[in-house]
Amino acid sequence: MLKNLGQRMRTLRKAKGLTLVEISEKTGVAQATLSRIETGIMIGTVECHEKVAEALGIGLAEFYSGVDKRYEQIARQGKDARKITLHTKDIHVELLTQESSKKKITPLLLTLQGGGKTEKESNERGVEKFIWVLDGSVKVKLDQEEIVLKSQESLYFDASLPHQISNESAKPVKVFIAVSPPKI
Incomplete structure (x- = not known):
């Protein structure tokens, strides 16, 4: 099971053979924003998720499937920040x-x-x-x-x-x- 939405988005995008530039062009979402979502730096909005899901040719439920909602992590000073x-x-x-x-x-x-x-x-x-x-x-x-x-x-x-x-x-x-x- 995937730990976060960013990993899920990257997996789906690569499975479709699309680059961040192509997803950005299809969605109107900045490439930097998409990259930050994929790396887990930011979440993005549901509206953004809907646009990405549509660009990938899937529904929002499928976009979110496989994301482990129970996964939590303690951020230790220096190590995880x-x-x-x-x-x-x-x-x-x-x-x-x-x-x-x-x-x-x-x-x-x-x-x-x-x-x-x-x-x-x-x-x-x-x-x-x-x-x-x-x-x-x-x-x-x-x-x-x-x-x-x-x-x-x-x-x-x-x-x-x-x-x-x-x-x-x-x-x-x-x-x-x-x-x-x-x-x-």
Whole structure:
């Protein structure tokens, strides 16, 4: 039995002799998104799954069949975490779970070097973020407002609003981020 949806998607795609580029062209889903789903970094949406299933010529039930819903895993520090570098060399994002295709949230550890900041972003409607400063302090630009969060302070917000996280100190800061539904 397959452990995750990404493995299932890759198996089905390869059985049909299709590349990620071809699936992307047939579905309108970005190739990078498809790759992240196949590698278990993200889950994608049901709408995305429906498009992929249709491109593969199968129904959604068949697309999901064989995925072991009971499979869980403990992510041990360093060993299982996936380090992903996003935006700039001053930013490191660590995915804090494996098998993220089966999760309802994406837990991340953001490390911002001194002076580092994320790109300004806004997610689609319905996406929420929770950030909790573990060490140091950050400035969060949320729409037109600037909020300074110190160690052990948190912020929960509608991620469809434009937002950016920055470290204005010289020392690295660590921030826990939870995104729901899963988006990377």
